[in-house]
Amino acid sequence: MKRLTDTELEALLNDTESDRAERKESFKGDTPKKARQAVCAFSNDLPCHNDVGVLFIGAKDNGEPSVLQVTDQLLLSLADMKTDGNILPLPVLTVEKRTVKGSEMAIVTVMPSDMPPVKYEGRIWIRTGPRRSIANEQEERILIEKRRYKNLPFDIYPVPSAKISDLSKTIFENEYLPSAFATDVLEENNRTYEERLASCKMIVSPDDTTPTVLGLLSIGKTPQDFIPGSFVQFLRIDGSELADPVIDEENIGGGFVEMLRRTEEKLKAHNRTAVDITSTATHQVDTPYPPAAIQQIFYNAVLHRTYEGTNAPVRVYWFNDRIEINSPGGPYGNVTNENFGKPGITDYRNPNIGDVLKTFGFIQAFGRGIATARKEMEKNGNPNLDFETNQSVVVCTLRGKP
């Protein structure tokens, strides 16, 4: 990630014609909305600067400081732009407090994305000169093409053995598209089915309609034919060891929506809520595991696992005293064995799968799963979560109440 020097920053700030800089006096009113549009536009980098875009908070339109006090709160709400899930795939940006022209400013530096088009609330924003606008058909096509020359994450690799007919048009058009794009964008444009698929990274490009890993997993008819390990193995074991008798077993496949929903139903069925009406005057409701915690850990396992070069499924093993959720592939990127589970430490092996899970509604915000799960466990009276990580796997254990 590039960090601009003070001189470079000042030059950008003064260059009011530049399409790599945007200035805002404060972060109030509709600025949070406009700032997100700007971040989205910088990420798309339509003019191909291959360089960072900078958002100055605390500068007037003419480049002069508006004299703003940069508080911790301000920096936090700026950092929120990255994780609240409205900009997809997640942008790469840094937020820092700098002194420019003798005045404090909050500086948001945005890297161009390797996976354009980037959307904000279902709209693809781009820079055209010193202003922002929504990409038209041709511009969207350019953005899609840009994707082909980068070192891409595995989730948008093409799967050569698959064909476009292996993707379900019904699911794509009825369920995915309406959530991925704003209604007015969909009503206005005349893009073809292939162009829409390509824009959502389900296929390589409108000319090369080979489905991607993402396409097959999200809207594929039978994703497991092409990505063999991409299923969930559920086991209910009557005992506390793997050798104990299995009383329920299912391999749950299908696209993300089917796979996640069916697994959740299974988990719900086993997470039996007991109502105690005898021991006290009022009845007591008791849930063995907090549903929100199981859900978060399970979604994490599906989102962060590796889909590359493994035939291992996500394993959900339910013992009498604990649930073990096993996600293939060790910690990734910034996340290591040492810092695993610490607040603020997140990275994405599959950023585009994150995008899809958010679009389908499974994810509300990014980077908060483990914290939420921990809180829920505590509230429900369960012991804390245990994580075991190594090179090839992340295992999370949710323990039953003592």
Added chain:
Amino acid sequence: MNQPVLTFFNNKGGVGKTSLIYHLAWMYASLRKRVVIVDLDPQANLTAAFLDEEKIEEIWGSQDIGSTIYQCVKPLTAVGDIAEPILQNIATDLYLIPGDVNLSGYEDALSNEWPNSMGDNNLYRPMRILSSFWQVMKMAAVKVQADIILVDIGPNLGAINRSVLIATDYVVIPLGADLFSLQGLKNLGPTLRSWKNLWQKRLGNWKDSAEISNHLTFQLPQGKMQAIGYLCQQHSVRLDRPVKAYDKWVNRIPNVYREAVLNQAQAATVKQNEDPYCLATIKHYRSLIPMAQEHRKPIFNLTSADGAIGSHANAVQDAKKDFKELAKKIAKGIGMQI
């Protein structure tokens, strides 16, 4: 106050009013209008739709000044003045002033001050109490720079509702297709007109009083109460009724509306589905409703993760279109740009 206050009102209950406001509020917010919702129904159903029980318990338990609509006006009943409302931020551009079951306790104060406000002196306090809901709405609107204020009230013609309607610029009347809704409509129109007149008299009385010079900054609502149309529920609660009966009631609505609400002479027969005053027929969204309630969101925001897959996904899109259309129609009626 420039922000239009829109109240949904019918003295017949169970016509889907609360659910309607809930969905419209979300729709306006998603159309990037800043919405303040005020729950002035002492049953507080709308509040329960937005907030979960734990949160409501916390708000009601705290009894903090300004935390609910009742806590805003309560100081008035003693020696204090109206408190600034604490708004609950539900989502981007969506704010709620929570309702309160204790609000019914304010009914007496409002009833008592109504005759007092026509007296000769000491008018300030009665006028302040009678316009208190409006004052609170105004504070909220200024606080968050709202574009529109949506108000939900209970189904009756009591003093609370009279006060709310005084604060109201536009009225939308949700109806069911049955005798009760029609009968309600018949006495609703004349009541609205009478309240409007009585409030004008009070405004005049205040303007002519000597006290006004002591309270130059004191503003009062105009009590416009302009009816902009009605909404009809496609299926009434009693589904076992034959369809013919539904038709019978539905086709009487346009005329009753013109006579009772608009005070027009009987016009030529207008069918309900051709009536320009009919803002929409609200469909029964069937299984989407419980799904939406479970996930605490409007039906048109349901996702695949919530279970809106297959034909449900289409229904979600249809609902989105319907509500957007309705939101636009109402916006046009109240002169709000979308």
